[in-house]
Amino acid sequence: MPQPATLTRRNFLVSLAATGAASVVRPWNAAAYPAPTAARPGPILTRPIPSTGEKLPLVGLGSWITFNVGDDAVARDSCAEVMRAFFQKGGRLIDSSPMYGSSQEVIGYGLHKLGNPSRLFAADKVWISAGARGPEQVEESRRHWGIPRFDLLEVHNLMSWEEHLPKLFAMKAAGRLRYVGVTTSDGRRHPEIERIMRSQPLDFVQVSYNVLDRDVEERLLPLARERRIGVICNRPFRRGELIRKVERSALPAWAGEIDCANWPQILLKFIVSHPAVICAIPATTRVDHVRENVGASYGRLPDEAMRRRIVAHVEKL
Amino acid sequence: MSEWWTYTLSDFLLFSPRTYYRLFELYNAAIWPAQIVAVILGLAIWALLSRAAAVRGRLIAAILAGCWLWVAIAFHAHRYATINTVAVYFAWGFGLEAALLIWTGIVRDRMVFERPVDLASRAGLWIFLLALAVEPAVGLLVRRSWRQVEIFGVAPDPTALATLGILLLANGRGRWALIVIPAMWCAISGVTLLAMKAPDAWIPPLAAVLVVSLAIWQTLTRRRARRLA
Numbered sequence: 001m002p003q004p005a006t007l008t009r010r011n012f013l014v015s016l017a018a019t020g021a022a023s024v025v026r027p028w029n030a031a032a033y034p035a036p037t038a039a040r041p042g043p044i045l046t047r048p049i050p051s052t053g054e055k056l057p058l059v060g061l062g063s064w065i066t067f068n069v070g071d072d073a074v075a076r077d078s079c080a081e082v083m084r085a086f087f088q089k090g091g092r093l094i095d096s097s098p099m100y101g102s103s104q105e106v107i108g109y110g111l112h113k114l115g116n117p118s119r120l121f122a123a124d125k126v127w128i129s130a131g132a133r134g135p136e137q138v139e140e141s142r143r144h145w146g147i148p149r150f151d152l153l154e155v156h157n158l159m160s161w162e163e164h165l166p167k168l169f170a171m172k173a174a175g176r177l178r179y180v181g182v183t184t185s186d187g188r189r190h191p192e193i194e195r196i197m198r199s200q201p202l203d204f205v206q207v208s209y210n211v212l213d214r215d216v217e218e219r220l221l222p223l224a225r226e227r228r229i230g231v232i233c234n235r236p237f238r239r240g241e242l243i244r245k246v247e248r249s250a251l252p253a254w255a256g257e258i259d260c261a262n263w264p265q266i267l268l269k270f271i272v273s274h275p276a277v278i279c280a281i282p283a284t285t286r287v288d289h290v291r292e293n294v295g296a297s298y299g300r301l302p303d304e305a306m307r308r309r310i311v312a313h314v315e316k317l
Numbered sequence: 318m319s320e321w322w323t324y325t326l327s328d329f330l331l332f333s334p335r336t337y338y339r340l341f342e343l344y345n346a347a348i349w350p351a352q353i354v355a356v357i358l359g360l361a362i363w364a365l366l367s368r369a370a371a372v373r374g375r376l377i378a379a380i381l382a383g384c385w386l387w388v389a390i391a392f393h394a395h396r397y398a399t400i401n402t403v404a405v406y407f408a409w410g411f412g413l414e415a416a417l418l419i420w421t422g423i424v425r426d427r428m429v430f431e432r433p434v435d436l437a438s439r440a441g442l443w444i445f446l447l448a449l450a451v452e453p454a455v456g457l458l459v460r461r462s463w464r465q466v467e468i469f470g471v472a473p474d475p476t477a478l479a480t481l482g483i484l485l486l487a488n489g490r491g492r493w494a495l496i497v498i499p500a501m502w503c504a505i506s507g508v509t510l511l512a513m514k515a516p517d518a519w520i521p522p523l524a525a526v527l528v529v530s531l532a533i534w535q536t537l538t539r540r541r542a543r544r545l546a
Binding site for chain 2: 064065066068069070071072075099100101102186239285
């Protein structure tokens with residue numbers, strides 16, 4: 001039995017293998033979408049993208065702040081190692097944006113160093129006020145990544161979405177893009193994103209969602225299920241604030257019931273256990289952290305009662 | 318930007334503190350031994366301030382202009398811009414300050430220095446000396462590596478602070494035009510450091526507020542003295 005008090009984010013992921021009895025995954029309220037398909041120590045849990053059925057692992061890799069390291073060769077290599085660990089653990093979706101400084105170039109550096117892993121699901125954004133310059137920005141982003149095409153392009157923070165979305169849909173129709181979406185963060189512009197979700201044939205929507213920021217549960221997540229739009233969740237740790245908050249206390253004894261060896265996995269499993277969510281995209285600069293994060297893609301997920309328990313526990317901390 | 322009130326300082330910070338200070342570490346390694354030259358130039362300004370050389374205003378303006386231009390190109394444009402897209406505009410701002418120093422101090426010879434007699438000019442001398450000698454040590458005091466030290470003439474904060482101190486010692490017309498950009502930089506730097514929760518975030522904006530307040534007081538005092546004379 002692991003000692004709860006010693007299981008912090010800084011501990012290496014060691015105890016998940018002890019949960020072999022966790023052979024059946026039962027996400028809560030899984031009627032509308034197929035359940036994640038495996039339990040630890042089996043293959044990584046995935047959820048199908050509603051518009052195509054293509055399966056994505058439940059935890060992706062964000063790059064905001066963490067991969068913006070400029071020309072720092074040591075830091076670039078460190079980011080490449082994070083990407084290596086991410087792919088080794090079974091991860092697929094990497095998310096970036098032209099807004100994230102040098103992050104796209106650093107991802108491109110890492111992909112090149114890792115031999116352009118075929119399992120990559122490349123998600124980027126268009127973020128420019130002039131719609132006419134959107135395609136130019138997308139092409140520049142693609143060059144930074146060094147890939148033939150993006151899997152997913154989203155309109156970042158809804159910037160000039162009326163101009164960008166038709167161009168992205170045209171790219172998709174021409175086979176130069178596979179999925180289209182829009183993003184927002186920190187609870188902003190939800191009424192507008194709801195209107196877009198109702199009126200546009202989106203594949204994905206990206207929103208902020210975590211154990212303390214649950215506004216999207218009211219309207220956007222149910223709407224995403226209704227409209228068969230996949231949800232990607234940013235700010236899973238509130239930029240680290242949640243980790244700092246929860247790691248002051250011991251890992252709860254019930255963490256083992258959902259195959260979590262550390263707090264980040266509890267926080268991530270809360271997010272990805274919502275049936276509308278395709279994946280969460282935590283960002284990190286550390287290999288041990290990315291292993292912990294992707295570890296949340298394995299084992300049992302919380303059911304509805306456990307989700308309520310997680311919320312109540314974290315809100316009390 | 319809609320719902321602007323929902324944004325916090327950290328929303329505008331696109332890099333981590335670690336990356337920011339690594340930037341200084343790599344920059345210092347790349348430009349070595351330019352730091353020694355910069356410190357010698359700073360000491361030369363101090364020496365010029367204590368002498369009655371006829372051309373000292375022009376010499377001090379030339380040294381400061383060179384430092385601002387260096388920081389514009391070597392730091393902002395070549396280094397900082399790799400992690401902060403708006404650093405290109407910072408480079409233009411620092412370049413503009415260099416041009417203003419050349420125009421005001423060299424071409425028009427409007428930077429006149431006298432012995433620091435009043436409170437403001439004495440404070441100006443201390444601010445200059447603190448920027449030259451103490452500011453580099455602040456990073457060490459807050460447990461940053463000595464490799465990440467920020468030095469007058471090559472790093473933006475001590476260069477801006479030293480310039481503000483020197484401008485309190487100057488007595489010529491056109492001083493206010495030269496104060497604007499260093500004061501603005503101190504505000505920008507303070508906000509950046511504050512977003513990174515740096516313990517020394519208060520130093521640049523506090524120094525700028527102090528200098529601007531003293532400069533206003535000094536200007537009013539001098540006007541009153543001229544009227545009485």
